[in-house]
Amino acid sequence: MRSRYSAYFTKNVDYLFKTQHPKYRKLNMRQQITEAAKTKNWAGLTILDRKKGQARDKTGVVEFVALYRVGDALSQLRERSRFQKEGDQWFYLDGDLLPPYQPKRGEPCWCKSGKKFKHCHGKK
Numbered sequence: 256m257r258s259r260y261s262a263y264f265t266k267n268v269d270y271l272f273k274t275q276h277p278k279y280r281k282l283n284m285r286q287q288i289t290e291a292a293k294t295k296n297w298a299g300l301t302i303l304d305r306k307k308g309q310a311r312d313k314t315g316v317v318e319f320v321a322l323y324r325v326g327d328a329l330s331q332l333r334e335r336s337r338f339q340k341e342g343d344q345w346f347y348l349d350g351d352l353l354p355p356y357q358p359k360r361g362e363p364c365w366c367k368s369g370k371k372f373k374h375c376h377g378k379k
């Protein structure tokens with residue numbers, strides 16, 4: 256999971272394609288990955304939850320918030336990703352997009368500005 260994030264960060268499309276489970280590779284997937292890597296500049300990763308995914312497991316689920324910039328605008332992607340291990344290699348299967356992460360009252364903003372959410376991206 257972290258290695259895939261690093262690959263997005265460094266725009267390593269080959270690695271992203273290789274670690275996508277062959278059964279879950281869709282038509283045009285390499286192109287989609289290339290587009291996502293090219294247009295978004297990834298700026299941070301926070302793991303919110305993980306289930307299994309340890310050395311002895313065959314499957315894993317990771318929920319995360321990844322920050323990215325398109326131009327000057329900072330946005331977040333929250334996803335629950337499913338992974339499967341074959342041999343020693345973890346593969347990404349697919350993921351569900353979740354609603355944006357909302358910090359609780361008084362907590363710092365998800366953009367890591369250091370401001371409270373209500374004074375930053377939570378401003379009405």
Ligand SMILES: [Zn+2]
Binds near residue numbers: 367368375377
């Ligand atoms: Zn913010």
